[in-house]
Amino acid sequence: MSDDERIDALRPRYRADLAAGVGRFFAPRRADCPWCGSDRLATRLRTTDLLQHKPGRFTLDRCGACGHVFQNPRLSEAGLEFYYRDFYDGLGEKKLGNTFGGRTAMYRARAEALLPYDPAPKSWLDVGTGHGHFCAAAREVLPGTVFDGLDLTEGAELAERAGRVERGYRGGFPELAGELAGRYDVVSMFHCLEHSTDPGRELRAAREVVRPGGHLLIEVPDPQSRYARLLGRWWLPWLQPQHLHLVPVGNLRERLAALGFTVVAEQHRQAHDPVDLLAAVWLALDHIAPREDAPWLERRPGHVRRAVRAGLLLAGVPFLVAATVLDRLAARTVVGPLGLSNAYRLVARRDG
Incomplete structure (x- = not known):
């Protein structure tokens, strides 16, 4: 199926x-x-x-x-x-x-x-x-x-x-x-x-x-x-x-x-x-973009909405990459001293 x-x-x-x-x-x-x-x-x-x-x-x-x-x-x-x-x-x-x-x-x-x-x-x-x-x-x-x-x-x-x-x-x-x-x-x-x-x-x-x-x-x-x-x-x-x-x-x-x-x-x-910035960018992008299909939606998204979603997420890739780099840099340098640890x-x- x-x-x-x-x-x-x-x-x-x-x-x-x-x-x-x-x-x-x-x-x-x-x-x-x-x-x-x-x-x-x-x-x-x-x-x-x-x-x-x-x-x-x-x-x-x-x-x-x-x-x-x-x-x-x-x-x-x-x-x-x-x-x-x-x-x-x-x-x-x-x-x-x-x-x-x-x-x-x-x-x-x-x-x-x-x-x-x-x-x-x-x-x-x-x-x-x-x-x-x-x-x-x-x-x-x-x-x-x-x-x-x-x-x-x-x-x-x-x-x-x-x-x-x-x-x-x-x-x-x-x-x-x-x-x-x-x-x-x-x-x-x-x-x-x-x-x-x-x-x-x-x-x-x-x-x-x-x-x-x-x-x-x-x-x-x-x-x-x-x-x-x-x-x-x-x-x-x-x-x-x-x-x-x-x-x-x-x-x-x-x-x-x-x-x-x-x-x-x-x-x-x-x-x-070390995922805080990456996750924040992803959550924001996913929130802005049209929804992907899910059973709690009344109907399946059409082709236009799917294309718009794909385009927005593709445009967000540079921001996701930058957030990943910053997460790893912060984990090595400032997470402890600045109290940024998420757990x-x-x-x-x-x-x-």
Whole structure:
């Protein structure tokens, strides 16, 4: 089946989903911070879905007491299903699989972050594993470690069938924590905590699964990055509507300490992914250009609209190239000193 035929086959379902509008995709708006309970909230960002271009408008609020940034109102269960559909699996499976599969150096660096604290863990659970590409790369750094993966999507099962993980668990981490309690020397949560409806619950699950003396590795977008202010809605790590919570590093350190973890390493520059300017240029170009076909559109774009889109994107190539060069130059020189890192990484030891 061709891509056009697959999209046309999905169009009736999306049309039915959107028939009554997008209101049911949102939970009631909160009046307090989900992290600390303060009512000192202010709007941080309003935006649309800049990646899939599904209908809807999204708001991020910031807590004036603790700095926590969160989607408000956040997606309901129906909204999570609707906006995730065809992103990591379905229509998006091949594209995202190719993207994640080509980041071996970054995955190796994540695994190497543990080496000063445990050079030979026996067992490792990667939460939010996607298609398991991190585990496949990390095995080269830690050949004696058994890697398992956990994910809400069928990616965990795909990772097991592909041999990237020994065991792939499909489901929510808190729901599976009892079954996995005390089983792992290491639990990693790379860019998954921000997707959770309740980050505190995810952290409690991690404490249950990591053995005493074992380690928890967390990497998340940094809402305090200067790029977040400079690039506004075009900063990729906002990733609306998927990112529900963006936690300042001080907040996460305090919560981990309260759960009985000791943070042994905090990394900013090492966790930076040098794509901010490139992504901002691409998001802006893609926003300006006519939409490419998608099943949530009423009908397939005509030849003229497709030609206009192709022309605009072709004209933007020099800007994309320049942004790529500047991203790499900044990563080598000023990301650390200027506080531009778009992410941070914590390594925490579970106390005995």
